[in-house]
Amino acid sequence: MAKIRGAVVINTERCKGCELCSVACPQKVLSMNENVNSKGYHFAYMAVPDSCTGCESCALVCPDTVITVYRMKPKKD
Amino acid sequence: MEENITLEDIIRPENLVFQKTKLFTEKPLSYCPGCGHGVIHRLVLEVLEEMGISEQTIGVAPVGCSVLAYEFMDIDMQQAAHGRAPAVATGIKRVFPEKFVFTYQGDGDLAAIGTAETIHACNRGENITIIFVNNGIYGMTGGQMAPTTLPGMRASTCPYGRDVKSMGHPLKITELIAQLPGTSFVTRQAVHTPGNVRKAKKAILKAFQNQKEKKGLSFVEVVSNCNSGWKVSPVQANKWMVENMFPFYPLGDIKDV
C-alpha cells in the first residue's frame, strides 16, 4: 500500500506557540519555529514534512484552529 | 513509485481534509495559548454547521473567560450576567421553542454564582443545551479558587491549597444535576487529545440532536486546562489535568435517557 502523504498549512500569525499540536502529532512532524510571529509567539511548522500522513490530529487539538490539513489519496497503482 | 511528491502536489483543494469552520468570525481568539476554550468553541460551531442549524441557534455567553464567545461565534448570541445564563436561555427558549438554544459557561459561572439557575433550568427540563467548561479555577479574574478547585490545589484565594475543612469539597455539579429528572443527557468530556476531541464532538452533537427531539436538558461538561491560572505550560497542564482532574471528574456519559 503506497505511503499516505499529507501536509498542513499553518496560519503562523494566529498560532500562539502552545505546542499542543506537536505533542499530538503521532509522526513528530511539527515543532516550534525559532522565528516568532508579530505577537512574539514561536509558531508551529512542519519540521519533518515527509512524515506527515494528514491524520488531522494536530488540527483537532489546536485551540486556535490555525491548521488546515491536506491528505493525498494514494493512487491505485 | 511516488518518491517525488512535493508539498505543492499535496496542498491542493481536492486533498483538503480539515479546515476552519466558516462559523468562526474573523476575530482572533482572546484565550491564553493552549486554552481548551478554543477547541470547545470550534466543536460547538462544527456541530451547528453540520446540523445546518446555525441560523436557528441562539447562544448565551456567561461572565468569565468565555464572556467574549459572541465575538468569535458567527451566530446570534446574548451575553448573560454572571451565573444567569440558564435563566436567560430559559427566557429565550420559552419564547422561541423551535430555536436551538445553548449556554456556554465556566465553573465559577455555572457552579458558584449560577448554582440556583443551573439547578432549576435542569429541574424544569428546559429543552436547551448547557456546555460547561470545568477548569477548576476563575480564569478571567486572575486565578481564584472555584467550586471545582481540587483539594490542596492552589489558587489566588487559596494560596496554600484548598482546605476542604474550611472551603468544602469540590462541587460535582454534573453528578448533582444528573439526579434531576429534567436532564436527559449528562456527560463529561475532555479535549486534550484527538480521541477525546472526537468523543466530545459526538457528545455535543447528541446534545443538540436531543434538543431537536425535545428530550429535555442536555448537559455537556468539558474538563479543560487553565494554563495561566494553574501557572503551567499547556502541555504540562494537560498532563496535570489527566493525573489530577480526571480522577475527581471521571470522563464519560453519566446519564442518557
Added chain:
Amino acid sequence: MKELRLMKGNEAIAEAAIRCGADAYFGYPITPQSEVMEYLMAERPEQRTGMVVLQAESEVASINMIYGAAGCGKKAMTSSSSPGISLMQEGLSYIAGAELPCLVVNVVRGGPGLGTIQPSQADYFQATKGGGHGDYHLIVLAPASVQEMCDFVKDGFDLAFQYRNPVMILTDGAIGQMMEKVELFEQIPRSETQPEWACVGKPATRGRSIITSLELDPNRQEQFNLKLQKKYREIEAKEVRYEKIQCDDAEYLFVAYGTSSRICQKSVQLAREKGIKVGLFRPISLYPFPYEAIESLSKQVKGILSVEMSAGQMIEDIRLAVHDRIKVQHYGRFGGMMPVPSEILQQLETQIIGG
C-alpha cells in the same frame, strides 16, 4: 509603632481590616478588586487576630453572610465592584432595616451592566440615594488616596457601630490598583464583647435579641422609620467631611471626589498659571453630603464645575446646595475613561467662564 509601606489601594483595605480588629470578611472575585480577598487569604488573619475570611459563591451570598455576622455584633466587611454591589442592594436594605453595622467597599468600574473594568464614579446615586428598597442611607466615604483607603476602613467601622448602620467606602479601580505610600495604624485587638443588642445566644438573664427588619404593623414601622430618619439627621449634623484646596481666593470652583479630585488638583494649577483663580472642594463624605459648605462657597465663587467620571450625578446635590444662585455644570468622561487635567480646565472655560 506606625508602619510605612508601599501598597495597592486594594491591599491597604485588606491590611487595614486586619489591623482595625475586623472579625470577618466575606467576598467574591470581581475585577478590579480581587486583590482585597487575595491579600487576606495570603495573610491568613485567623492566625494574626482570629479574623475569618471566606470566599462566598456569589455577592448575594456574601452580603447575607455579612448580615449574619453583623447580627452577632461582629465587625464584618466585604468588598466588590459595581456589578457585585448591585447584587448586594437587597442585603444592604435589610442590614439598614435591621440597624446592623457593617462595611462594604465598592471599587467602582465602568457601567452599566457588565461594562468595563476601568475606573468610574457612576455608582454615586446607588451609593448615596440608596440602591435598595425603602427609606435608608448608607454612610458613604470617598477616599482619594491609598492612605485614605486604609484610614477609612477604621473610620468606617467606627461610624457603622456608632450609628448601627451600614457604611460604604466608594472608591474606584484607579485607587484600588494604584500603589502609594501608606502609614499603617497599629493593631487594634478584636473586641471580646458584643453590643447588648447582638444575637449571641439568649441567656436566662435577659430577653431575646432578635435581628429583623420585618414589621407587620405599619404604625410601628412608621415609628421605626421616624427613628431611622432621626439617626440620619444626626449623621448629617455630625459626620460631614470634606477638604478645601486653594478655595480662600477662588472665583471658580471644581467640586470632585476620589480620583477626579486628584486630577482636578492639576487642573487648579494649570488654571492659576493662566491667572484663573480656581479652587477645589473635595467631598469626603458623600452621605452625609456637605451641602452647607458648598452653599457658603457659592456666595463667594461665580461658577462651579462638578467633575465626575459619570454622566453627572453629584451635580444634582451641588445644585441642591447652591439653589441656582450661580451656574453649576458637569464635566466627566465615563464608561471607564478618565479625563486629563487640561480637558477639565478647558471645560471650565467653555461651560462656566465663557458660557
